Amino acid sequence: MNQLPRRSGLRIAALLVTGAAALTGCAGSSERRPPAPEATTQAPAGTADLVGAPMPADAPKAPPAVARDVVKTASMNVTVADPVEAADKAAVIAQDAGGRVDSRSDDAGSGTGRASTSMSLRVDAAKLDEALRELKALGTVDHAEVTTEDVTAQRVDLDARIKALQTSVDRLLAIMRDARDPDSLIKAEDALSARQADLDSLRAQREALGDRIAYSTVNVSFVAEKIGGPAPKQYQGFLGQIERGWDGLVSLAGASVLLVGLLLPWLGALVVAGGIGYGVVRLVRSRKS
Incomplete structure (x- = not known):
């Protein structure tokens, strides 16, 4: 009978030892367990490297930019002393800019209207700004405008x-x-x-x-300062007087040529009449003799 209580006590002691050992093992395992990962919004590993990494060689490339094609058209009205002279200078400006004169119209003016010259110039598009500056320097600019049109x-x-x-x-x-x-x-x-x-x-x-696209159009109109025909040319200084004398000589030579042309038919008629008269006189003298 005494053996039963003793066995029961041994069993209870064994159970207590086993429970203590189990608790000790759980505590040790919990101490060795790594901390749970924190919930963060960081990108997955390697994402930062991918962001800064160069694009692969076979990645699609952006299409090349298309060169823009622009048509430029300029127009201006300029008041000058002599529209014809200004137009001649404008033609030289257009030629120097690699262009040409497409059209030109001259109006000599009248007692109620001012003389004017209208021109349509074509200049190299790359030299348009320089040509416009030179044209504006010919007189007083009343109006100037440049329009562009994208024709790409x-x-x-x-x-x-x-x-x-x-x-x-x-x-x-x-x-x-x-x-x-x-x-x-x-x-x-x-x-x-x-x-x-x-x-x-x-x-x-x-x-x-x-x-x-290659050649810009410039429509320019030169208008005289005063009503009537173009103002007479001004000769200033010593060189101006030399130019005046030369112009007078050229004018006299031109007038002399015109005078010869005017008298030439009359001279021909006089030669023919003189020849006929001389023939008649010779005939009369021969009969008398």
Whole structure:
């Protein structure tokens, strides 16, 4: 009977030792467990490196920027002492700027209106600003304006259409070379004629557009300061008097040439009349003798 209580006590002691050991193991494992990761908003590992890393070689590249094509047109009204002289200088300015004179109209003026000269100049677009400065220096500028028009889309469209039509023409030529059927050859020739006509038209449009882009248009009007004809030329200083004497000599020479031209028919008539009179006198004398 005494053995039963003793065994029960041993069992209880064993259970207590086992529980203590289990608790000690849990505490040790909890101490060795790494702390739980904190909930953060940081990017995954390696993201920062990817942001600063260079793009791979096979990454798609941005399309190249298209060069802008701009048509510039300028217009101005300038008051000058002599519109004709100013227009002559403007023509030289246009030529120096790699351009030309497209049109010119002179108005000599009247008792109620001022003399004027209107011109349409074409100058190199790269030298437009310099040409405008020189034109403004010819007199007093009453009005000046420069307008621009972006024709990039029009140019790109024409180039694309020309390329497509050229490809079509090349294909039709290849079909004509390989054609064995007369009907197919005739149809290809008709289609080629239509495509070639369209291609020539587009090329002409592209050439005209290219000329507008390369050369700017300047419409300038020179107006005299006073009503009536152009003001007389002013001669100032010693060199001015030399120029005045030279102009007078040239004017006299020109007037003399005009006078000779005026008298030449009369001189011819007098020579003919003198010859007839001389012949009559000789005839009368010969009869008397």
